[in-house]
Each structure stands twice: as structure tokens, then as C-alpha cells.
Amino acid sequence: MGPGPSDVHPRVLAATAQPTIGHLDPQFIGLMDDIKALMRYAFNTSNSLTLPLSAPGSAGMEAAFANLLEPGDKVIVCVNGVFGMRMCENVRRMGGELVTVEDEWGSQVDPEKLRATLKQHGDAKVVAFVHAETSTGVCSDVATLCGIAKDAGCLTIVDTVTGLGGIELHVDDWHVDVAYSGTQKCLSCPPGISLITYSDAAAARVKARNTPVQSWFLDLSLLMAYWEGEGARTYHHTAPVNAMYGLHEALLMLHEEGLQGAWQRHREMHTLLAEGLQSLGLDLVVDAGYRLPQLNLVSVPDGVSEADVRKQLLSRYNLEIGAGLGAFAGKVWRIGLMGYSARQENVLLCVNALRNSLPG
Amino acid sequence: MGPGPSDVHPRVLAATAQPTIGHLDPQFIGLMDDIKALMRYAFNTSNSLTLPLSAPGSAGMEAAFANLLEPGDKVIVCVNGVFGMRMCENVRRMGGELVTVEDEWGSQVDPEKLRATLKQHGDAKVVAFVHAETSTGVCSDVATLCGIAKDAGCLTIVDTVTGLGGIELHVDDWHVDVAYSGTQKCLSCPPGISLITYSDAAAARVKARNTPVQSWFLDLSLLMAYWEGEGARTYHHTAPVNAMYGLHEALLMLHEEGLQGAWQRHREMHTLLAEGLQSLGLDLVVDAGYRLPQLNLVSVPDGVSEADVRKQLLSRYNLEIGAGLGAFAGKVWRIGLMGYSARQENVLLCVNALRNSLPG
Numbered sequence: 081m082g083p084g085p086s087d088v089h090p091r092v093l094a095a096t097a098q099p100t101i102g103h104l105d106p107q108f109i110g111l112m113d114d115i116k117a118l119m120r121y122a123f124n125t126s127n128s129l130t131l132p133l134s135a136p137g138s139a140g141m142e143a144a145f146a147n148l149l150e151p152g153d154k155v156i157v158c159v160n161g162v163f164g165m166r167m168c169e170n171v172r173r174m175g176g177e178l179v180t181v182e183d184e185w186g187s188q189v190d191p192e193k194l195r196a197t198l199k200q201h202g203d204a205k206v207v208a209f210v211h212a213e214t215s216t217g218v219c220s221d222v223a224t225l226c227g228i229a230k231d232a233g234c235l236t237i238v239d240t241v242t243g244l245g246g247i248e249l250h251v252d253d254w255h256v257d258v259a260y261s262g263t264q265k266c267l268s269c270p271p272g273i274s275l276i277t278y279s280d281a282a283a284a285r286v287k288a289r290n291t292p293v294q295s296w297f298l299d300l301s302l303l304m305a306y307w308e309g310e311g312a313r314t315y316h317h318t319a320p321v322n323a324m325y326g327l328h329e330a331l332l333m334l335h336e337e338g339l340q341g342a343w344q345r346h347r348e349m350h351t352l353l354a355e356g357l358q359s360l361g362l363d364l365v366v367d368a369g370y371r372l373p374q375l376n377l378v379s380v381p382d383g384v385s386e387a388d389v390r391k392q393l394l395s396r397y398n399l400e401i402g403a404g405l406g407a408f409a410g411k412v413w414r415i416g417l418m419g420y421s422a423r424q425e426n427v428l429l430c431v432n433a434l435r436n437s438l439p440g
Numbered sequence: 441m442g443p444g445p446s447d448v449h450p451r452v453l454a455a456t457a458q459p460t461i462g463h464l465d466p467q468f469i470g471l472m473d474d475i476k477a478l479m480r481y482a483f484n485t486s487n488s489l490t491l492p493l494s495a496p497g498s499a500g501m502e503a504a505f506a507n508l509l510e511p512g513d514k515v516i517v518c519v520n521g522v523f524g525m526r527m528c529e530n531v532r533r534m535g536g537e538l539v540t541v542e543d544e545w546g547s548q549v550d551p552e553k554l555r556a557t558l559k560q561h562g563d564a565k566v567v568a569f570v571h572a573e574t575s576t577g578v579c580s581d582v583a584t585l586c587g588i589a590k591d592a593g594c595l596t597i598v599d600t601v602t603g604l605g606g607i608e609l610h611v612d613d614w615h616v617d618v619a620y621s622g623t624q625k626c627l628s629c630p631p632g633i634s635l636i637t638y639s640d641a642a643a644a645r646v647k648a649r650n651t652p653v654q655s656w657f658l659d660l661s662l663l664m665a666y667w668e669g670e671g672a673r674t675y676h677h678t679a680p681v682n683a684m685y686g687l688h689e690a691l692l693m694l695h696e697e698g699l700q701g702a703w704q705r706h707r708e709m710h711t712l713l714a715e716g717l718q719s720l721g722l723d724l725v726v727d728a729g730y731r732l733p734q735l736n737l738v739s740v741p742d743g744v745s746e747a748d749v750r751k752q753l754l755s756r757y758n759l760e761i762g763a764g765l766g767a768f769a770g771k772v773w774r775i776g777l778m779g780y781s782a783r784q785e786n787v788l789l790c791v792n793a794l795r796n797s798l799p800g
Contacts, residue, residue: 085681088460096682097457100448100630102760134632135495138677139657169656264678270460272494272632272680294654296529297499315765317498318624320632321445322456323683400462405675 081430082402083214083375084242085264085271086418088326092269095329096322103319111328112307112319118331119275122244122267123259124339125251129278131307132327133298134320137241137262140274142170143298144237144258145208147286151175154204156197156234158189158225162215162405163239167208174294179204185407186216186377188370191224198232207234212243214265215405217366217377217414219247223254230255235282241265244275245334246346246374246418257282263323266346266374268419269330273323330419346373349422353415356431360438365412374422376415377408381438386410389437397433441790442762443574443735444602445624445631446778448686452629455689456682463679471688472667472679478691479635482604482627483619484699485611489638491667492687493658494680497601497622500634502530503658504597504618505568507646511535514564516557516594518549518585522575522765523599527568534654539564545767546576546737548730551584558592567594572603574625575765577726577737577774579607583614590615595642601625604635605694606706606734606778617642623683626706626734628779629690633683690779706733709782713775716791720798725772734782736775737768741798746770749797757793 081087101108119130133140145167149155155176157167160183171178179201181193189209198204207229211220222238229236235257243249244259246266251259257279264271278286278300286300293299297317305314334342350373354364357378365377380386386403390413393399402414415430441447461468479490493500505527509515515536517527520543531538539561541553549569558564567589571580582598589596595617603609604619606626611619617639624631638646638660646660653659657677665674694702710733714724717738725737740746746763750773753759762774775790 082462085460085462085678088682093457093459093682097453099453100445100624102442102445103631105754105760135499135657136677136680139495142655142657166656173652173654173656262678264460270680270682271463271678272683292533294533295502296526296533297495297502317496318445318622318631320496320630320683322448322453322630322686323632323680326682394465400465 081416081421081426082400083414083416084418086268086416086421088268088270089333089420091333092326092329096270096326098322098325100321103321104313104315108321109313111324115324115328115331116307118328118335119277121335122331123251123277124249124253125277127251127277127279129283129304131276131303132324133274133276134317135274136272137260137274139298140260140262140276141166141239142295143276143300144260145170145174146293146295146298147300148206148235148237148258148282149174149176150289150291152177153206154179154201155206155208156181156194156201156204158194158209160187160189160216160218161185161210161213163210163213167239186218186365188218189220189225191221191228194225195228198228198234204232204234206237208237211238211240211249212247212372212375214242214375215408217372217375219370219372222249222256226255235285242372242375245342247372248343251277263327263330266419267330267334268421269326270323272320273327346417346422349373349417349424349427350376352424352427353417353431356427360431360435374416374418376417378413378415380411380413384439386413392437393433397429399430399433401430441776441781441786442760443774443776444778446628446776446781448628448630449693449780451693452686452689456630456686458682458685460681463681464673464675468681469673471684475684475688475691478688478695479637481695482691483611483637484609484613485637487611487637487639489643489664491636491663492684493634493636494677495634496632497620497634498526499658500620500622500636501526501599502655503636503660504620505530505534506653506655506658507660508566508595508597508618508642509534509536510649510651512537513566514539514561515566515568516541516554516561516564518554518569519543520547520549520576520578521545521570521573523570523573527599546578546725548578549580549585551581551588554585555588558588558594564592564594566597568597571598571600571609572607572732572735574602574735575768577732577735579730579732582609582616586615595645602732602735605702607732608703611637623687623690626779627690627694628781629686630683632680633687706777706782709733709777709784709787710736712784712787713777713791716787720791720795734776734778736777738773738775740771740773744799746773752797753793757789759790759793761790
């Protein structure tokens with residue numbers, strides 16, 4: 081019950097252990113097509129260019145920026161936590177021109193600040209922000225932010241590593257151009273793969289590049305030759321076959337439960353956890369209006385060692401919860417309710433284990 | 441029995457399906473330390489900077505170049521197949537100054553050509569080549585090439601994706617500065633992870649960089665903070681926990697068999713295969729003096745459809761062999777004897793399946 085990796089369902093683990101077949105085997109090509117279709121369901125999109133990448137969420141972020149940006153392109157990144165900062169680092173390393181919109185850790189990205197910044201920087205090409213900030217437990221208003229970016233003629237990059245499958249996301253209806261996620265959060269799949277989807281406008285921008293993508297490994301034009309087209313595919317790299325078995329099973333399970341069902345389960349488990357924490361006198365950090373149900377920041381009470389409590393939960397109850405990152409280090413716990421972890425028995429275990437581990 | 445992924449041992453598959461724990465869990469940190477020690481055994485090195493990367497071999501290649509090179513650095517790449525060409529592509533995208541030493545597909549890298557090129561380009565900083573060219577089945581003389589590079593004051597990058605665990609490799613004794621490999625060849629682990637090791641001289645070059653590494657995801661200075669040091673580690677990205685379970689088990693199995701034993705098994709299975717192919721009147725493409733035992737290029741006889749034979753092997757015998765790449769497309773089959781695939785029963789099955797599938 082940390083900030084991810086979440087608990088993995090036995091069905092997904094079992095799928096992962098199936099015999100490895102070739103990455104160009106016709107059976108595997110069929111599985112790849114199924115994965116793309118299931119990803120479109122999860123992202124709520126009909127984007128043709130939708131595929132998994134053979135590396136974790138951070139590589140998904142890098143791929144999003146590396147393929148869309150060319151050196152000198154102006155990018156506005158909204159920062160209200162660690163992953164917004166990581167976006168900035170990516171833009172810098174790619175030679176993009178970075179403009180930031182900054183908000184306090186624990187607050188939402190302020191749409192008015194973005195609007196004002198876009199007025200000042202009419203030549204910006206891309207707006208990027210995090211849907212579900214794993215470092216703060218804050219949810220962004222994706223529809224509003226993308227609407228503002230679109231009005232200013234910008235494409236959008238949205239990090240939904242912790243969002244996908246846990247909270248509402250409508251890539252098409254909300255006009256998201258590039259969205260990426262990871263396997264190890266609300267999809268409850270082992271970590272190691274990222275998922276990415278491009279709108280037609282974003283795909284067109286990638287195809288019209290004047291400079292090659294810095295990274296050969298993450299170059300979408302090469303990846304497409306392997307992931308798209310009828311029949312035989314062109315070898316790019318050796319796909320992580322077993323990880324793809326796991327991803328397929330996890331996406332299938334999300335499809336079986338249904339997006340609405342999964343979103344509702346995360347909300348209900350969050351309510352149960354919030355009630356339990358309240359009964360212990362513990363406070364949630366983030367305002368209820370924009371709190372992520374799947375990632376709960378809890379203030380560490382005065383005089384309590386946050387590390388000792390985490391150690392005790394792990395050793396006595398075999399239960400992992402997360403520490404704070406960056407501005408929140410030492411001040412909060414992060415309790416994840418992601419995917420298969422978002423179950424009643426976990427919530428009750430966690431609340432009672434905390435009850436027994438807090439002093440007094 | 442293609443060019444990889446190779447068949448995965450049931451012990452490795454079972455390890456992969458163990459419950460996912462946190463990437464900062466003390467138990468996982470212990471596993472990370474074990475993996476690094478076992479990697480040093482496999483690479484025959486005492487290099488401190490030795491770690492797995494959370495992405496396939498191609499990302500290992502990219503990491504090798506991205507961390508060692510700065511824009512404008514002159515690099516000599518020896519090209520005698522697909523993966524040497526891919527090295528060139530990496531150097532170009534990173535803004536390195538590329539010089540190539542070219543040899544025919546199916547031939548070895550010629551040490552005299554490298555020596556002459558180094559005389560012409562006294563300002564070269566790095567020499568790179570492929571130990572075991574998966575596209576041609578050719579083995580490079582690593583000790584000789586690295587010796588020549590060292591005499592000229594260059595650091596060396598050696599691609600041993602298909603080499604590690606299958607043929608002799610002595611990273612320290614042969615003066616290799618950076619070597620990288622993948623999980624899916626002679627280690628017989630599911631694809632998706634690369635292994636990399638840096639000599640002290642290469643590590644010092646990385647630490648003395650003037651410019652940041654282009655890739656945040658592959659930046660070694662950040663990765664070291666997660667993979668090294670006593671006790672707690674700094675989060676960089678979420679490690680692919682289950683893939684690491686598999687890698688650990690595969691490295692353990694290599695250690696149990698012993699490097700000498702594994703190398704000998706690959707040689708013996710190659711001899712058995714070569715005899716079987718000869719009995720069918722099939723010719724091996726590569727000269728016996730520098731042929732890879734673990735990857736056998738077989739000439740497709742005149743009038744035989746190489747694709748039809750592969751299809752028949754797959755559908756009738758559940759057996760995958762590989763097609764030719766690049767200059768060899770349509771002209772050869774590639775038969776892998778890698779790791780767990782290098783077993784007598786596989787060789788006999790393959791020879792007999794080929795016997796039944798060839799016309800006449």
C-alpha cells in the first residue's frame with residue numbers, strides 16, 4: 081500500500097510466468113494487437129497511435145517529450161510536485177525552452193496561472209502537467225487545463241502514471257494530445273512498462289519532425305514499424321515478452337471490471353480509509369476537492385517518527401506504506417489504494433496496523 | 441531456437457511470478473546487491489560500477505554511449521553487422537563525431553583496419569564494437585581490439601548482448617571499459633533488462649562530464665544513487681521488481697553451472713548441431729575460426745523458401761528459428777543455441793525437423 085508498485089493480482093503474476101515466445105511470433109503479434117485495443121479502452125481514446133513502451137513510466141515521460149519536442153521548442157510545464165519537476169528536467173536535457181507555472185506542493189495546478197503564462201508566451205508549442213501527482217496526492221483538472229492549452233494552440237502532454245484505471249480519464253473528450261502511464265499503479269501489474277497514446281495532431285507533429293529523436297530506443301517512428309501494420313512487423317528491439325503477458329492480463333481484468341467500476345471501487349476504498357484515519361485522529365493533507373482516492377497523504381503527528389512507524393508496519397504486518405518525497409519528506413506518509421491493493425481487507429489492515437503502531 | 445529470446449528455464453519463470461514487493465523494500469535492496477555481485481561473476485570483472493538497467497539491450501547500448509560521450513567526441517565504431525550499424529546511429533543522435541571501420545557481413549572486425557584508423561584519428565576518444573554479432577554469427581577478437589584501442593589511449597565499448605554466458609569473456613583481463621548485455625540470450629531470462637559494467641576509467645569519465653546526459657532515464661549518476669551505497673537508496677525510477685527476480689535466478693543458475701561449464705556446453709551443442717546440419721547437406725555461413733557457437737547462420741539452399749521452412753517448423757514442431765537480417769535477409773536461417781535452449785534434445789529436434797521440412 082505504498083505509492084506503487086501496487087499489489088499484483090495472482091492472475092497477472094501467473095500470466096507473467098507463461099513460457100517466453102519470440103517477439104516476432106505470430107501469436108505474440110496477435111497479443112500486441114489485443115494490448116493496443118485494451119489500452120484504447122483504458123485511456124478512453126480511439127487514438128490509432130497507442131502502444132506500450134519497453135521501459136518504466138519515467139521512460140514513458142521521456143518518450144513523450146523526446147518525440148514531440150525539437151530543440152528550441154518552448155514548453156510550459158505546470159509544477160506542483162516531483163513529477164512536474166522531472167518533466168522540467170526532461171525538457172532541459174532535450175534542449176527545449178522551459179517555462180514553468182508553479183504551484184505549492186499539495187495544491188492543484190491553477191488554471192488562471194496557466195492562462196496568464198500562455199498569454200505571455202504566445203509562441204509556446206506544448207503544455208505539460210501531471211494528472212495524478214504521486215508525490216502529493218493531488219489531482220489536476222485535466223479537461224480545464226487542456227482546454228486552455230488548446231485555445232492557445234498548444235499540444236498537451238499529460239502524465240497519468242498514477243491516474244490510469246484509478247480515476248476518471250477521457251483522453252479524447254478532454255483533448256489530451258499525449259498521455260502516458262505505467263503498469264505498477266492502478267493497473268496492478270509488475271513495474272517495468274509504460275503505456276502511451278498520441279492524438280492524431282500529436283502523431284502528425286512527430287511525423288513532421290525536422291530533427292531525429294535524440295533517443296534511438298524511444299524513437300516512435302521506429303517503434304511504430306514494430307507495433308503497427310498488417311501481418312509481419314519490423315524488428316526494432318526485443319520486446320519484453322513476459323511483461324507484455326502480464327500487461328495484457330491486467331488490462332483484460334480492468335476491462336472485465338469496467339472503468340466505471342474500477343473508478344468507483346477506488347473512491348469507496350478511499351472513503352473507508354479516510355474514515356479509519358479520522359478515527360485515529362490522523363489528518364489527510366490534501367483538500368477533499370482535489371484529493372486522489374488512490375494515493376493518500378497523511379500528516380505524521382508531532383513527536384512521531386515516520387520511519388519507525390513504516391518499519392513497524394513492514395516487519396510486524398508485512399505492509400508497505402510510502403514515505404514523503406521532496407518538500408514532504410519526513411512530514412507525511414503516502415498510503416496507496418491502487419488497483420488490486422484497493423480492497424476492503426487492506427484498508428482495515430492498514431488502519432488497525434497504524435492504530436497499533438502509533439505511540440500512546 | 442531463434443536469435444533470442446531464448447527458451448527460459450522454469451526456475452526463472454517461477455521466480456518472475458513471485459509476489460511484487462516495493463522497489464525500496466530492504467529485502468529488494470538485498471536482492472539488488474546479490475544481482476550486482478552475480479553480474480560481476482558473469483562479466484569476469486571486479487568493476488564497482490556494475491548494474492542492470494530497466495530496459496532491453498538496445499537501451500543498454502544507448503546508456504553505454506550516452507553516459508560516456510559528450511557532444512563532439514570522436515568515436516570509432518567497427519561495423520560488421522546490424523548491431524555495429526545501430527551503434528553508429530546512437531553516436532550520430534548524440535552529436536558524436538562518427539568514424540567507422542567497415543568489414544563485410546560474416547567477416548570478423550579486422551584489427552589492422554582499426555589500427556590504421558586510430559593512426560589517422562589520433563583524437564578519437566572511444567572505440568566500440570560488437571563481441572557477438574547477432575545478425576551474422578561472428579565473434580570478435582575482444583582482447584586484440586581492446587588492446588589496440590588502449591594503446592591509442594581510447595576507452596572501449598563492447599556489445600556482448602549475445603555473448604555473455606555463452607562464450608569466453610574477461611572484462612578485466614581483456615581491458616574492456618564498458619560492456620553491456622541483455623537478459624534474453626545466453627542468460628535465458630525473459631527479455632526486457634540490460635546489464636552493464638564500467639571500468640574505473642570509464643566511471644571516472646562519466647563523473648567528469650561537462651554536459652548532462654541527454655537521457656534522464658539512462659543517466660548513470662542518478663541510477664547510481666539508487667543502485668549503490670550502504671542502506672537506504674534514493675528513488676530514481678520504479679525498478680522492474682519481478683524482472684529482477686528473474687534476472688537474479690538466471691544469474692544464480694549461471695553461477696551454479698559455472699562460466700567454464702556454460703561455455704563448454706555451448707561449444708558442445710554447437711558441434712552437435714554442425715554435424716547434424718552437415719548430414720543434411722546444409723552449410724554454415726561463418727568460418728569456423730570465428731563462428732559463434734550460440735548463433736548459427738545456415739545458408740538457405742537454392743530453390744528453398746526460407747520463410748516457408750520457418751513457418752513449417754513453427755506450426756508442425758512448435759520450434760522457432762530466425763530469419764536473416766539486413767544483407768542476409770532471405771539468404772540464411774539463424775539457429776540459436778543460447779542458454780537453456782542449448783540442450784541436446786533441442787539440437788536433435790531442430791535437425792530432424794529441418795530434415796522433414798526441406799523439399800526432396
